[in-house]
Amino acid sequence: MLGTGLIGSFYTDSLHSNRGRDQVRVVYSRSADRVRDFAEKRNIPRFTTDMQEAIDDDETDTVIVALPNHLHEQAVMASAEAGKAVLCTKPLGRTADEALRMLEAVEKAGVFNGYLEDLVYTPKTLKSLQAVSDGSVGKILWVRSRETHPGPHSDWFWKKEFAGGGAIVDLGCHCIEIARNFIGKDIRPVEVMCWGDTQVHPIETEDHAIGLVRYENGAIGQFEVSWAFRGGMDLRDEIVGTEGTIWLNHWLRTGMEMYTATGTSSYVAEKAESTGGWLFPVGDESGALGYVEMFTDMFNAIENKSTPMETFYDGYVVNAIIDSAYLSMQSKQWELVNLPVWRGRENVESVKSFREFDDQHLLVKEEKMPNGKTKLILRHKQSGDISERISD
Ligand SMILES: NC(=O)c1ccc[n+]([C@@H]2O[C@H](COP(=O)([O-])OP(=O)(O)OC[C@H]3O[C@@H](n4cnc5c(N)ncnc54)[C@H](O)[C@@H]3O)[C@@H](O)[C@H]2O)c1
Numbered sequence: 001m002l003g004t005g006l007i008g009s010f011y012t013d014s015l016h017s018n019r020g021r022d023q024v025r026v027v028y029s030r031s032a033d034r035v036r037d038f039a040e041k042r043n044i045p046r047f048t049t050d051m052q053e054a055i056d057d058d059e060t061d062t063v064i065v066a067l068p069n070h071l072h073e074q075a076v077m078a079s080a081e082a083g084k085a086v087l088c089t090k091p092l093g094r095t096a097d098e099a100l101r102m103l104e105a106v107e108k109a110g111v112f113n114g115y116l117e118d119l120v121y122t123p124k125t126l127k128s129l130q131a132v133s134d135g136s137v138g139k140i141l142w143v144r145s146r147e148t149h150p151g152p153h154s155d156w157f158w159k160k161e162f163a164g165g166g167a168i169v170d171l172g173c174h175c176i177e178i179a180r181n182f183i184g185k186d187i188r189p190v191e192v193m194c195w196g197d198t199q200v201h202p203i204e205t206e207d208h209a210i211g212l213v214r215y216e217n218g219a220i221g222q223f224e225v226s227w228a229f230r231g232g233m234d235l236r237d238e239i240v241g242t243e244g245t246i247w248l249n250h251w252l253r254t255g256m257e258m259y260t261a262t263g264t265s266s267y268v269a270e271k272a273e274s275t276g277g278w279l280f281p282v283g284d285e286s287g288a289l290g291y292v293e294m295f296t297d298m299f300n301a302i303e304n305k306s307t308p309m310e311t312f313y314d315g316y317v318v319n320a321i322i323d324s325a326y327l328s329m330q331s332k333q334w335e336l337v338n339l340p341v342w343r344g345r346e347n348v349e350s351v352k353s354f355r356e357f358d359d360q361h362l363l364v365k366e367e368k369m370p371n372g373k374t375k376l377i378l379r380h381k382q383s384g385d386i387s388e389r390i391s392d
Helices: 006-016 032-041 052-058 069-081 096-109 121-132 165-185 291-304 312-331
Strands: 025-027 046-047 062-065 085-089 113-116 141-150 187-198 210-214 220-226 234-241 242-251 258-260 277-279 361-368 373-382 386-391
Touching: 006 032, 006 291, 025 032, 025 052, 032 046, 052 121, 062 069, 062 258, 069 085, 069 234, 096 113, 096 312, 113 291, 113 312, 121 234, 121 242, 141 165, 165 187, 165 220, 187 312, 210 312, 220 277, 234 386
Parallel strands: 025 046, 062 085, 085 113, 141 220
Antiparallel strands: 141 234, 187 210, 210 220, 234 242, 258 277, 361 373, 373 386
C-alpha cells in the first residue's frame, strides 16, 4: 500500500474486511511516524519510508497506489518495472499524456492493471448498470452525475502542479466514468463543453464546474462538480433512457436520517459539515462508496487472469475528456476529445428514435388528461405539420 492518507486508510480497511485472504503486507509513507502508526493499527507486518522498497518487497504481488496525483506516474512506472500488478486510484494521471504513458508502461511490462474507480462499483450502481444492460430503461440519452462538497482535506489537492487541476480533475473523473459506464464504454466521447470558475476559494484552479460530454451516438454525459457546495457531500446520479429513468443518491440520503438536539461526538460521514441537528450518517461507508465490490472484482480478475471492470485504459479515456473540459473552460467552445488510442466501436448508431403512429404520422406525445380522455400529438411525415387527436 503506497500512501497512508484518507484513501490509503479506506483501501486497507476495505481489503482487510473484504475477501479475508487479501492482506496489506507492507505500507509506504514518507513520514516515519505516520507509517509506523498506520502499520501498527492495522497489523501490517512491514512499513517503510522508501517507496521502491515497498514495491520490491518479496511479499508484494500487487501495488496499490493511494498517493497524491503527481506521484501516480512514478509509482506506476516503478511497479511495471518490478513486474508487479498495479491498482491505481483516481484520477489515473493529471493529464491524458501522463495517463497514456502509464497505460503503455503496464501493457509493455505485461502487468495486471486496475483503475480504482470505486463509484461505478457501488451496489446501487451495479444494480442500475444491470437494469440498463437488460434494456429496462431503453437507450440511454442523458446521464447526469454530481459530486459536490466543500473541498478536499489536504493541501496538495489545492495546488495545480500536484493535483493537475481543481474540482474537475478531482471529482469530475468520477462523474465522467459513471456516465461512460451507463452510456457504453465502447461509445466514443467526441467533444466537451465546460463552464468552470473559482468562486469562493483563493486558489489557482476551478472550485466549481459543469460540463457536457457528447458521445458519438448522441448521448450526453453531464458532470456537475464543486468544492464550493455546503451541506456535506452530495453524490447523485440520474440516468435518463428512452423507456425509463433511474435516480441514485449515494450519500446524503442512504436510508439513515438522524436528528440530535445535543449533537454527537461520533463520526458522521465523509465530508459531513455538522454534528448536530438533522444528520445523514452512512452505516457502511466502504460498501456505499463501492470499495468492497471494487477490490473483489480486482482480486478475482488477478486470480482468474481476466480483465476487471475498470482498467488503466478507462483512466486514460477519462483523463482525455478532462483535458478537453479544461480547454473548453478557456475557449468557451466545444472542444474535441483527443484519443490517439481508441479501442471502442466506430460509426455507431444514433440513440435518436421516433415512434411510428400510422403510415402517415409519427407519435410526438400521448397523455391521459384530467377529463379522462387521451390526447395524442402527431406529426405528419410529409408536411411536418403537428396536430392533436383526442380519444376516449
Ligand atoms: N473515492 C476515491 O477513489 C478517492 C477518494 C479520495 C482520494 N482519492 C485519491 O487518492 C489519492 C490520495 O488522496 P488522499 O485523499 O488519500 O490524500 P491524503 O492527503 O489524505 O493522503 C495522501 C498520502 O500521500 C502522502 N504524500 C503526500 N505528499 C507526498 C509526497 N510528496 N511524497 C510522498 N508521499 C506524499 C501523504 O503523507 C499521505 O500518506 C489521490 O490521487 C486522490 O485523488 C480517491
